[in-house]
Amino acid sequence: MSELILRQPPRRAWGTPNMSPFCGKLETYLRATETPHRIEPADFRRAPRGKIPYVELDGAVLTDSQLIIEELERRAAAPLDAGLTEPDRALARVVRRTLEEGTYFLSVRMRWVEDDGWPVVRDEMKALMPAPLRLVLPLIRRKVTKMVHAQGTGRRTRAEASQLIADDWAAIAALLGDRPYLLGDRPRTVDCTVYAFLEGILGFPVESTHRAAVAGHANLVAYRQRLRAAYWSDLPAL
Ligand SMILES: N[C@@H](CCC(=O)N[C@@H](CS)C(=O)NCC(=O)O)C(=O)O
Secondary structure, three states: OOOEEEEOOOOOHHHOOOOOHHHHHHHHHHHHOOOOEEEEOOOOOOOOOOOOOEEEEOOEEEEOHHHHHHHHHHHOOOOOOOOOOHHHHHHHHHHHHHHHHHHHHHHHHHHHHOOOOHHHHHHHHHHHOOHHHHHHHHHHHHHHHHHHHHHOHHHOOHHHHHHHHHHHHHHHHHHHOOOOEOOEOOOOHHHHHHHHHHHHHHOOOOOOHHHHHHHOOHHHHHHHHHHHHHHOOOOOOO
16 A cells, blocks of 8 residues: 555644544544555645545545545554444444534534634634635635535524534543543544544634533543544644
């Protein structure tokens, strides 16, 4: 396998792995499996489905963090998910999809749509974009707002959305219990998702009731620290 090129925003936004949880997830996986790779900025016009992350690998362009991880797991001598029981695989799937297909949109709303999140996201986007492109940021915000409305999350009250984030994370805290990783004593692919999304909520520098609720779960806070120490020691210690 040649060196993998990971295409994503190259900044460690807010001292976290990435402003995109899907990019943070994939890069955590590459680090956890010691897959040789280098990071290059993403070009949305070249992204196969117009989304990040995408990778270049052995002459092909692959997209979708999960499809990429599944391909790498198939090729790996020691896959992260080797030996998982069927119930554990099922649990991992349900947790991953809850975060990626549900909680994600709540966080997008809090960042892009709500007036207290937006300036923080806007400044990070400005830092990523060449000056002339920054002019389109209000248009991107409008597009994201429409997307969140169409998906349904945008139609909830802010209080409901905030409560849902807190409740999703309370469920994950309950599943984690006092285990070091979600499915036991070693990290699995699902931990890459849980960790990246947790960074996205605890590392996003805007005070909110849901962030305070998540920060109130000592096991989630320790889990974030554990994974950061294991794979992200180049980021500031927590
Ligand atoms: N299922 C995809 C989701 C990727 C995704 O939604 N990425 C967002 C950034 S967090 C994106 O590229 N959004 C641009 C757009 O939707 O136009 C994956 O796992 O890679």
